Amino acid sequence: MLTPAHIDRVVSAALVEDAPWGDATGEVFLPASARARAELRAREPGVLAGGDVFAAAFRLTDPTVQVELAVADGTSFAAGDVLGQVEGPARAVVQAERIALNFTQRMSGIATLTRAFVDAVAGTGARITDTRKTTPGLRAFERHAVAAGGGVNHRFSLSDAVMAKDNHLAVLQQQGLDLTAAIRTARARLGHTMRLEVEVDRVEQIEPVIAGGVDVIMLDNFSLEDLARGVRIVAGRAIVEASGTVTLDTVGAIARTGVDVISSGALTHSVRSLDLGLDVAVHAGRDA
Incomplete structure (x- = not known):
């Protein structure tokens, strides 16, 4: 990079x-x-x-x-x-x-x-990753620094993976489109090497998203209780990523809910x- x-x-x-x-x-x-x-x-x-x-x-x-x-x-x-x-x-x-x-x-x-x-989540199996909240023009520098610290890098740019976030889902809802069907349609358009991730902010969205066939589901701003519940619902059918106001004080407890990945914009935007x-x-x- x-x-x-x-x-x-x-x-x-x-x-x-x-x-x-x-x-x-x-x-x-x-x-x-x-x-x-x-x-x-x-x-x-x-x-x-x-x-x-x-x-x-x-x-x-x-x-x-x-x-x-x-x-x-x-x-x-x-x-x-x-x-x-x-x-x-x-x-x-x-x-x-x-x-x-x-x-x-x-x-x-x-x-x-x-x-x-990384030290705060040691022994949990969760990996720490960055986000696209980087300084314009310096993304490669800042992503390299995350890797040097023992973290892993999320998608580098909008071109690297399909990641439907809250605004994408809001547009689908405005159009009256079914979430599961929309994900399946998107999946059918993708090449076999491209990953598909969808962000959700409510527990009831998890099953329709998983049914669409995602590779990764992001649980955004979930409570610790709902994160643990979300992990149980997904039950290994996709990688579970936790995101949203992750701090050094909270990251250990988040990791112990059983999520696979924890992404934090603070690694680059608030350092x-x-x-x-x-x-x-x-x-x-x-x-x-």
Whole structure:
């Protein structure tokens, strides 16, 4: 999902946004021959994500900058740990610093929160997944961070799976169409590799949806009691996904109802960037 070409495209755009005509401060304050060595250091514990993105920010600013990462994506670390080193022309190191940190701090925040969700459901068999509630243009970055934290990815886009949500069902109801028949018609139009998921918000919708032949049924904003009841009604005939206001405080109890998947938009839309710093020591040289 997070290919080198996609990384370069997004990071390049961010670098241009940040320094459209160059770094005015670096150009007037730092000698052209100055070198800088910097450490990427954790100021709080967490899980790393975005190492390749971090390195790309420096490489795309100046290909002579060297980046060595001490830990891989998905690795837990403690406050004070050195996560990587950067060395090269001081102007380039300082210019790329903020973009490199912006991406890595956000991605590591997502990975860290995801790991906490995954740990909270340990032993239940439920999997933690993300949603399409991502930052426009950064979906691949944020989805990669979820995977680094131990979560799994939901459909990447509207093109990847058929997923009928509440508004789709509301339109069917307005048209007076039978839900089970509509699902069967949709199923008949699909290729054999395309999955079909339907969201419901009431227990009485479960049986008509299952009768239509879905692969996944999403129980949205159900109480814990109704989630457990829904799992019993489905009885293994489809994957059961729970969604709706899932928090770190509630996810464990949701998992214990027996659902297969728990999706949470909070993993990407409400996350706090992790506190990482780049500590730079500059050594000025003489022009050749």
